Amino acid sequence: MKIEWVLLADGIGQDSRGAVTAIGLNQNVLSLRSLPEVAKRAVIAHIVEDPGVLKVGDKFNVLFRVVAPSGEVVIAQSGQITIGNMQWPDLPVSSDLPAELVWNVSEYGTYRFEVVVLLGGGPEVSGHADFYVVADSSDGNGP
Secondary structure, eight states, X not given: OEEEEEEEEEEEEEOTTOOEEEEEETOOEEEESSSOEEEEEEEEEEEEEOTTTOXXXXXXXXXXXXXXXXXXXXXXXXXXXXXXXXXXXTSOEEEEEEEEEEEEEOSOEEEEEEEEEEETTSOOEEEEEEEEEXXXXXXXXXX
């Protein structure tokens, strides 16, 4: 199993087919006049597995976490995924794993959105996307 990509968005939606939609794609800079502040971002990880490795009923765990510039984990969310019916078992299994995370921003710098996937006893795979919190230097008098 591998994580092909991780992206950030302002939010996520899902239609009746289960298709995930990213809203405000790759908004990865937050400019703030002061701290602390509450922030929300969506993260989506796209995972792929070779054909024949996963079968119906297999389970894997996923962990989403945000790590502050200081190295502190400011929020973490985990879940378990069960493989359902595979419409095309001869093709690679792929899935988009979405989560929306809300956390208290308490420092400026680079926050790291990490996604870790654990399949049974196998090795974990991970991916990340960076999110930047910067001080707003505008003086309020326009551009």
